[in-house]
Amino acid sequence: xxxxxxxxxxxxxxxxxxxxxxxxxxxxxxxxxxxxxxxxxxxxxxxxxxxxxxxxxxxxxxxxxxxxxxxxxxxxxxxxxxxxxxxxxxxxxxxxxxxxxxxxxxxxxxxxxxxxxxxxxxxxxxxxxxxxxxxxxxxxxxxxxxxxxxxxxxxxxxxxxxxxxxxxxxxxxxxxxxxxxxxxxxxxxxxxxxxxxxxxxxxxxxxxxxxxxxxxxxxxxxxxxxxxxxxxxxx
Amino acid sequence: xxxxxxxxxxxxxxxxxxxxxxxxxxxxxxxxxxxxxxxxxxxxxxxxxxxxxxxxxxxxxxxxxxxxxxxxxxxxxxxxxxxxxxxxxxxxxxxxxxxxxxxxxxxxxxxxxxxxxxxxxxxxxxxxxxxxxxxxxxxxxxxxxxxxxxxxxxxxxxxxxxxxxxxxxxxxxxxxxxxxxxxxxxxxxxxxxxxxxxxxxxxxxxxxxxxxxxxxxxxxxxxxxxxxxxxxxxxxxxxxxxxxxxxx
Amino acid sequence: xxxxxxxxxxxxxxxxxxxxxxxxxxxxxxxxxxxxxxxxxxxxxxxxxxxxxxxxxxxxxxxxxxxxxxxxxxxxxxxxxxxxxxxxxxxxxxxxxxxxxxxxxxxxxxxxxxxxxxxxxxxxxxxxxxxxxxxxxxxxxxxxxxxxxxxxxxxxxxxxxxxxxxxxxxxxxxxxxxxxxxxxxxxxxxxxxxxxxxxxxxxxxxxxxxxxxxxxxxxxx
Numbered sequence: 001x002x003x004x005x006x007x008x009x010x011x012x013x014x015x016x017x018x019x020x021x022x023x024x025x026x027x028x029x030x031x032x033x034x035x036x037x038x039x040x041x042x043x044x045x046x047x048x049x050x051x052x053x054x055x056x057x058x059x060x061x062x063x064x065x066x067x068x069x070x071x072x073x074x075x076x077x078x079x080x081x082x083x084x085x086x087x088x089x090x091x092x093x094x095x096x097x098x099x100x101x102x103x104x105x106x107x108x109x110x111x112x113x114x115x116x117x118x119x120x121x122x123x124x125x126x127x128x129x130x131x132x133x134x135x136x137x138x139x140x141x142x143x144x145x146x147x148x149x150x151x152x153x154x155x156x157x158x159x160x161x162x163x164x165x166x167x168x169x170x171x172x173x174x175x176x177x178x179x180x181x182x183x184x185x186x187x188x189x190x191x192x193x194x195x196x197x198x199x200x201x202x203x204x205x206x207x208x209x210x211x212x213x214x215x216x217x218x219x220x221x222x223x224x225x226x227x228x229x230x231x232x233x234x235x
Numbered sequence: 236x237x238x239x240x241x242x243x244x245x246x247x248x249x250x251x252x253x254x255x256x257x258x259x260x261x262x263x264x265x266x267x268x269x270x271x272x273x274x275x276x277x278x279x280x281x282x283x284x285x286x287x288x289x290x291x292x293x294x295x296x297x298x299x300x301x302x303x304x305x306x307x308x309x310x311x312x313x314x315x316x317x318x319x320x321x322x323x324x325x326x327x328x329x330x331x332x333x334x335x336x337x338x339x340x341x342x343x344x345x346x347x348x349x350x351x352x353x354x355x356x357x358x359x360x361x362x363x364x365x366x367x368x369x370x371x372x373x374x375x376x377x378x379x380x381x382x383x384x385x386x387x388x389x390x391x392x393x394x395x396x397x398x399x400x401x402x403x404x405x406x407x408x409x410x411x412x413x414x415x416x417x418x419x420x421x422x423x424x425x426x427x428x429x430x431x432x433x434x435x436x437x438x439x440x441x442x443x444x445x446x447x448x449x450x451x452x453x454x455x456x457x458x459x460x461x462x463x464x465x466x467x468x469x470x471x472x473x474x475x476x477x478x479x480x481x482x483x
Numbered sequence: 484x485x486x487x488x489x490x491x492x493x494x495x496x497x498x499x500x501x502x503x504x505x506x507x508x509x510x511x512x513x514x515x516x517x518x519x520x521x522x523x524x525x526x527x528x529x530x531x532x533x534x535x536x537x538x539x540x541x542x543x544x545x546x547x548x549x550x551x552x553x554x555x556x557x558x559x560x561x562x563x564x565x566x567x568x569x570x571x572x573x574x575x576x577x578x579x580x581x582x583x584x585x586x587x588x589x590x591x592x593x594x595x596x597x598x599x600x601x602x603x604x605x606x607x608x609x610x611x612x613x614x615x616x617x618x619x620x621x622x623x624x625x626x627x628x629x630x631x632x633x634x635x636x637x638x639x640x641x642x643x644x645x646x647x648x649x650x651x652x653x654x655x656x657x658x659x660x661x662x663x664x665x666x667x668x669x670x671x672x673x674x675x676x677x678x679x680x681x682x683x684x685x686x687x688x689x690x691x692x693x694x695x696x697x698x699x700x701x702x703x704x
Contacts, residue, residue, distance in 0.1 A: 078689075089665060093668060093677070189555070196565060217550070220553045323610075327606050332629065
């Protein structure tokens with residue numbers, strides 16, 4: 001064995017050098033930061049659009065129009081049964097050949113918000129069905145119209161029931177923005193894998209993990225607090 | 236063990252939750268075959284005392300002796316063994332909803348006593364017979380009335396051949412018309428020689444069946460005596476006040 | 484219209500791709516067979532750890548759960564597959580997927596079990612303990628059977644999510660269903676194999692999605 005010129009790195013030093021290399025961190029921090037912004041942007045748009053569409057569909061379903069019912073249920077079932085990555089690939093690679101060219105971020109947004117809307121619809125619908133029939137009757141009996149009863153009496157109660165599972169689901173689906181790395185969306189993970197191949201270091205991946213924790217951990221904790229707060233309902 | 240030694244001895248029992256002192260030195264003895272009846276206002280600590288007797292609540296200080304053996308020392312395995320000898324009946328029955336009636340009665344016999352299935356089954360049927368519910372052996376708890384559920388709970392405890400039975404307000408979750416069936420089973424048990432410690436508000440039953448009545452208030456035993464003494468001529472002011480309130 | 488059909492529902496191409504996809508489906512099935520039991524068992528152990536009375540056990544477990552619920556599974560997978568080799572740990576794609584999923588799934592399953600165990604009242608514990616059953620016996624025979632029944636819909640819907648999640652193994656070139664479909668697409672320049680893969684997922688998972696709904700309604704009733 002050759003005599004080492006410099007002192008050999010200890011195990012801990014090697015670990016730190018591999019996963020927390022300061023030079024690499026400084027070099028790629030801007031890339032990761034802009035990736036984080038992309039993740040937050042697409043994630044926020046997904047949450048707003050997905051929940052809005054899900055809520056709209058659930059409200060429509062309250063009307064009990066047979067054809068709409070069927071379509072909504074089909075949408076919700078398919079959206080819950082299909083892995084989003086499959087749909088992302090179909091949209092991204094299939095649509096251009098029929099003349100529809102969508103950007104990577106647009107595909108990601110459409111698929112994820114569609115998926116979220118399927119879950120959100122089911123969650124809101126469960127909330128509506130859990131509301132006592134008497135609530136509707138009381139609303140209608142006091143002269144409120146269908147829409148007013150829906151908006152002012154049924155909806156607030158349904159939302160309250162729906163909130164904990166909805167936050168959890170929105171979180172799980174927003175995390176799937178990482179799938180954007182597969183179709184070249186420059187979000188956190190793809191910024192990190194690019195940086196990893198240029199720097200030949202695992203440090204960017206650590207940075208990505210930390211970036212995700214910074215973005216998502218607060219919501220995970222929030223979801224837990226919400227669940228705890230609403231837990232008395234079970235008792 | 237000397238035959239005169241009490242079956243259950245509670246010695247200087249204390250229980251506090253932080254600053255809140257629930258039991259401040261309770262002493263109580265239950266002789267073999269005796270039925271001791273504990274009364275007192277809510278918050279007097281009587282249920283806590285009962286729950287300390289099989290360490291569902293951990294006493295802060297003091298000892299509980301079962302036939303001379305201290306249950307407050309020893310490993311958790313020792314405790315599990317001792318608990319087999321102390322039957323407990325709860326206010327809310329606490330039957331296992333995912334098991335049939337006979338399944339409820341068999342579980343601890345099989346898992347804790349390691350009785351063979353056939354023996355456990357036979358013992359269960361015998362106990363269900365005793366509480367008048369042999370015909371409900373295959374029913375589910377949810378199909379039974381409250382009184383029937385409580386009698387199953389008694390059978391479940393008896394099947395382990397306990398030396399002592401603890402009853403924690405066994406009838407207070409029952410509709411009035413169902414109380415009688417449970418009290419009858421308790422009376423039969425007493426007549427068969429079981430040692431029993433009962434926390435309850437059924438004063439009529441206390442008069443009829445109890446050997447001794449203990450009045451607790453503020454975490455201590457205020458007064459004890461025969462039913463006639465306690466109900467007929469209570470000595471302590473607090474006992475009189477309590478009895479006049481409950482008898483209306 | 485014809486181009487759309489040609490591009491997405493080209494039965495000729497689908498027929499050619501089918502054997503490749505079936506081989507991929509087999510790998511998906513193997514993956515599920517490894518990942519689902521590990522998640523179910525790991526989640527249970529983790530849930531028990533988070534419910535432990537000893538803080539030195541409960542708190543780290545809870546932190547573990549929160550961290551792995553916050554990290555996207557794909558990030559975990561890339562980290563395990565591409566990051567660990569820098570530390571001298573080289574794994575096959577299959578092993579990388581199993582490890583990454585194990586971390587992610589056990590955190591999610593732990594939350595489901597936790598809710599189930601907490602839904603069982605103290606009285607059940609006390610009744611069992613008062614008859615001399617040990618803590619482990621009480622858990623095994625009295626609490627868990629009821630807890631699992633209470634959260635059966637959530638366990639099932641979580642399992643569906645795991646099956647869907649196996650599709651991301653394609654990213655590390657593990658030849659499961661979606662990877663096979665992607666291969667077929669790039670060979671034929673046609674999206675039909677992807678549509679076929681989507682159809683296979685749908686056919687397999689749709690009944691389970693329905694089943695979850697049935698369970699939920701039955702429990703609510």
